[in-house]
Amino acid sequence: MKSKLFAILLLAGSSLFAQPVVVRAGLGSGYYPAPPPAPVVAYRPASPGPGYAWINGYWVPSGRRYAWTAGYWARPPYVRSYWVAPRYYGGRYYRGYWRR
Secondary structure: OHHHHHHHHHHHHHHOOOOOOOEEOOOEEOOOOOOOOOOOOOOOOOOOOOOOEEEOOEEEEEOOEEEEEOOEEEOOOOOOOEEEOOEEEOOEEEOOEEEO
8 A cells, every 4th residue: 555655656746847848850859939929909109200110019039928019110221121020930930120
C-alpha cells in the first residue's frame, strides 16, 4: 500500500514541473505564440497637415503576450512610400515597415 501511494505522489509531483514543448517538422523546436487578438476599434483623428499617412493600430509581441500600439499619423520617410502593416503568418510575427 505504501509503495502505491509513494508512486502516485511521485507521478503527481513530477507533473508540476513538466513544460510543454512544441515541435514542428522542418522548423525545429521552439515556442511559437498564438496569433494576436482582433484589432481594437478606435477613431481616427483629423490629419495634422498635408503629407501625413495614417498608421493603423496593431498588436506587438511582448514576451508571451501582445501589447496594443494605438494608431497615429506619420510622415513617410520618402516620396511615394507606403506603410506595410505588421502581420502574423505561419507561426511568425513580421514587423511593419515603409516600402517604396
